[in-house]
Amino acid sequence: MAVPGKKTPKTFSSSSTMGSDETIQVYCQPCDRDGPRLPAHGYCVDCREHLCDICLTAHKRHTLSRHHTLLDDNNMPQTMSSASIRPSRPDSLTKPCPRHMREIIKFYCQNHEALLCSVCVTLEHIGTSCKVNYIPDISDQVINSKEHQDILKAIDTISEQYHKISKDVKSITAKFNNSLADVLADINKFRKEINQRLDELERQAEDAAKTIQQEKDKNLKTVETICDDVTKSLKTSSDSIKHLNTTKQADKLFMELKLAEQMIKDYEKCVHQLAACDIKEYIFKPNKAISTLFDKERSLGTITEKSLKQQSPPQTVNIKSRQTSQQGKICVKTSKDKVRCGITGMIFLFPDLLIITDWYNCAVKIVDTCSHTVTDQLQLDTEPRDVTSVTSTELAVTLPEKQNIQFISVTSNKLKEKQIFKVDGKCHGISCCQGKLAVSFIDPAKLLILDTNGTILTTVRREDILMKPEYLTTNTHSVYVSDSVMRTITRLNWQGEVIGSYGGMARPYGMALSDDGSVFVCDYGRNVIEEIAGDCSTGNVVLRGLNSPRFVCWCAETSKLYFSCLTEQDKDDKFVQVFKLS
Structure with a gap:
């Protein structure tokens, strides 16, 4: 039975092939897919489909398609699209x-x-x-498309990145766990050092008390003996006088009385002396600083964090003029010094704790930058050149004349010699970063990268860049070396490859790395301190008109620059100069 408004469809399908001299009948494509085949009376440009009268009317009303461009049967394409004659797919x-x-x-x-x-x-x-x-x-256009290839490539790239991150996290986790294990070991070690020091102080106090006790016991024993002897002597004399008087031996009695009279005078003097002897009672008065220490302090120490991620190399620093103001100077000469000072190395352990090496006095000193005093001095048997901090409680010092690197502990603001290892050559500059030591040698001229056990990791011997490498400073990605003969600052990576150089200097010596990646350099030949960019591209003089500046040290927390001079005059060389930079 025919449906009103629709014609009975023909028996051939939309995919039927017509003869070469026949034309393809244009049908409604939506109806062709879902129902009986009907002739098309319009065309939607947006949907690219032919539509029958009913679908055309619905197309104009539907929210999704009412704004589409529609063509009537006179303007619509007279051939069907390929979509209408291909088999439908599930x-x-x-x-x-x-x-x-x-x-x-x-x-x-x-x-x-x-x-x-x-x-x-x-x-x-x-x-x-x-x-x-x-x-x-x-959807057909995405098969084997560029988008398909790009997405797969992006997936591979992201997968590799996450794989690398996962690998790095495992490595960082291992370092993190090792660092915390070291922290626990350091806490235990620090506690033992405190106990040892307190035990030592306790023994000193006990020895002092025992010495007093022995001395007073001896004095009291002497007094007791004297009293016993006098008492016996007086009793003997008294008994003799009584007997002679009873027996009426006048001559002997006379002599005995005179002897007793003199004896009484002598004993009276002695009794006054003994009576004047002040026998004291002793009490213990605790050291106030130690007794209040645990009242003031709330922790045994602090656990600080440091990123384990590899930092990016420093970008070019725009070196600009700095405002400088002199903050005074610190005298580092002590009563133990036999000759004038020769400050050849400095390093900050804390903002108020400066470590210096005194070449001429064979000493390493602790300088309190708040009180401007030397709080401890360690005498060595040879001249120390440079110093670096290995940890917050350990230093490493170069001893070029003995070709040694000496490790020194810093506990309770006291310096103490620890292990030492031999090196091949006269070591001058030294700097530690992430458990590695960079050491410069002037004879033979070279640069060594070692671990803290003395194992050589990298050796750099290049006469084109290193002829007399004096000092160096380091960060996680760079090693900066000053050479007084080449008159350059050379920047290398930790594999010993040159990645930058700065020239135009007269005689560069000591260096210090600032917190923004730039490097302060003492130019001994020009009497200036120059600041150069981290990539060694530019530089600018920050202090000029100085008197033979030799070594420089930077305190990031206070933005202060500390430097020493080597003028061969004690009035100048015994001071550390201090400047504020902004």
Whole structure:
């Protein structure tokens, strides 16, 4: 039976092939897919489909398609698109919409690059600015496409990055665990050092008390003996006088009385002396600083953190003029010094704790920068050249004349010699970073990278850059070396490869790394301190008109520059100069 408003479809399908002298009948494509075949009476340019009268009317009313461009039967294409004559394929769209779980994703908005269900389209993508496509109509173009290749390549790249991050995290985790194990060991070691020091102080106090006790016991024993002897002598004399008087031996009695009279005078003097002897009672008065120490302090120490991630190399620093103001000077000459000072190395352990090496007096000194005093001095049997901090409680000092590197502990503001290891050559400059020591040698001229056990990791011997390497400073990615013959600052990586150089200097010596990556250098030949960029591209003089500056040290916390001079005059060389930089 015929359906009103529709013609009975012919028996051949939309995929039927016509003869060469026949034309293909144009049919409604939506009806061709879902129902009986009907002739087309219009065409949607946006959907690229032929439509029958009923579909054309519905197309004009539907929210998703009412703004589409429609052509009537006189202007529509008179041939069917390939989509209308190919076999229909099963619907493979089964992924539910994450926002509307009962709906299936079937559309794609090119403007918002979003996958959509019909509800998403109706609620949010019905504007004229949105170009929404039915996914089966556009999906064929992605097979073996550039987008397909790019996405796979991006997935591989991201996978490699996450694999590397995972590998790095495992490495960092191991370092992290090792560092905390070291922290616990250091806490235990520090506690033992405190106990040892307190035990030592206790023994000293006990020895002092025992010495007093022995001395007083001896004095009291002497007094007791004297009293016993006098008492016996007086009793003997008294008994003799009584007997002679009873027996009426006048001559003997006379002599005995006179002897007793003299004896009484002598004993009276003695009794006054003994009576004047002040026998004291003793009490213990605790050391106030120690007794209040644990009242003031709230922890045994602090655990500080340091990033384990590899830092990026420093960018070019724009070296600009700094404002400078002199903050005074610190006298580092002590009563133990036999000759004038020769400060050849400095390093900060804390903002108020400066360690210096005194070449001429064979000493390493602790300088309190708040009180401007030397609080401890360690005498060595040879001249120390440079010093670096290995940890917050350990230093390493170069001893060029003996070709040694001496380790020194710093506990309770006291210096103490520890282990020592031999090196091959006259070691001058030294700097420690992340458990590695960079050491410069002037004879033979070279640079060594070692671990803290003395194992050589890298050796650099190049006459084109190193002829007399004096000093060096380091960070996680660079080693800066001053050479007084080459008149340069050379920048190397930790593998010993040259990655930068700065020339134009007269006689560079001591260096210090600032907190922004630039390097302060003492130019002994020009009597200036110059600041150069971390990449050695530019430089600028920050202090000029100095008197033979030899070594420099930077305190980032206070923005102060400390430097020593070597003028061969004690009035100048015994001071550390201090300047504020801004």
